[in-house]
Amino acid sequence: MFDRYVEEKKRKRPLLYAAFVVSTIVEAALIIFFIIYSFIHVDEVQPPPLTVQFIATTPPPPPPPPPPKAAAKKPVTPPKTPKPVVQPTEVPKFIQPKTDPDPPEEKDTGGSSEGVEGGVEGGVPGGVVGSPPPPPPKEEPKPPPKPKVVPAIMIKKDAISQENPRLPDVVKAQRRGSTVTGSYKVCIAQSGNISSVDVVQGIPGADDTIISTVRTWRYKPQAIPLCFIQFFEFHIE
Numbered sequence: 164m165f166d167r168y169v170e171e172k173k174r175k176r177p178l179l180y181a182a183f184v185v186s187t188i189v190e191a192a193l194i195i196f197f198i199i200y201s202f203i204h205v206d207e208v209q210p211p212p213l214t215v216q217f218i219a220t221t222p223p224p225p226p227p228p229p230p231p232k233a234a235a236k237k238p239v240t241p242p243k244t245p246k247p248v249v250q251p252t253e254v255p256k257f258i259q260p261k262t263d264p265d266p267p268e269e270k271d272t273g274g275s276s277e278g279v280e281g282g283v284e285g286g287v288p289g290g291v292v293g294s295p296p297p298p299p300p301k302e303e304p305k306p307p308p309k310p311k312v313v314p315a316i317m318i319k320k321d322a323i324s325q326e327n328p329r330l331p332d333v334v335k336a337q338r339r340g341s342t343v344t345g346s347y348k349v350c351i352a353q354s355g356n357i358s359s360v361d362v363v364q365g366i367p368g369a370d371d372t373i374i375s376t377v378r379t380w381r382y383k384p385q386a387i388p389l390c391f392i393q394f395f396e397f398h399i400e
Contacts, residue, residue: 310350310388318351318391321383328376328395334368335399343397345369347377350390355382363392 330343346363360374373395 328373
């Protein structure tokens with residue numbers, strides 16, 4: 164009988180071990196679950212209600228009134244006594260204005276003053292005998308017409324003498340083997356002579372020579388002053 168009890172105990176021992184292991188695993192799983200849940204789930208704590216109470220303070224007392232200013236003492240002037248009115252003792256006299264005597268009447272001599280300037284025979288306008296006549300009004304000189312800018316090809320047909328300018332030897336030596344260009348504004352007077360020459364795009368060292376040559380040009384007389392731009396191109400070998 165005792166052997167049967169021992170055998171039953173031996174049979175139940177593995178079941179106990181298995182139950183113990185299973186319970187241990189379940190407890191460990193629950194503990195791990197609660198730990199993880201505590202990190203994930205955060206309960207927000209509601210703050211306690213805050214009440215604000217405003218207490219009215221008593222206003223400050225008003226400032227004391229300023230002391231009254233001392234009245235400035237004004238000098239007392241004695242009252243003016245009215246002057247007695249004095250009645251005139253003399254009666255005013257009315258003064259009559261003087262009247263000029265009538266001018267004497269001129270006697271009619273029977274002559275006529277028509278055609279006599281100034282009322283006197285041989286007089287001049289204005290009634291003054293022998294005075295010179297007034298000078299005629301001076302006419303103001305008219306300003307000269309402004310020059311009109313035209314293309315150089317339009318004025319080329321009116322050229323009488325037109326010598327081509329040349330470059331100085333110094334400039335040729337400095338610019339050998341190149342092409343040099345320049346432009347100048349040439350103005351022609353009504354007489355056909357050159358009135359002015361201005362540099363637009365100059366050639367260093369050659370502007371004076373070119374301008375002096377252009378000033379010798381001559382054109383036909385023009386109705387108004389004319390200006391044009393003259394271009395020069397020099398091929399230096």
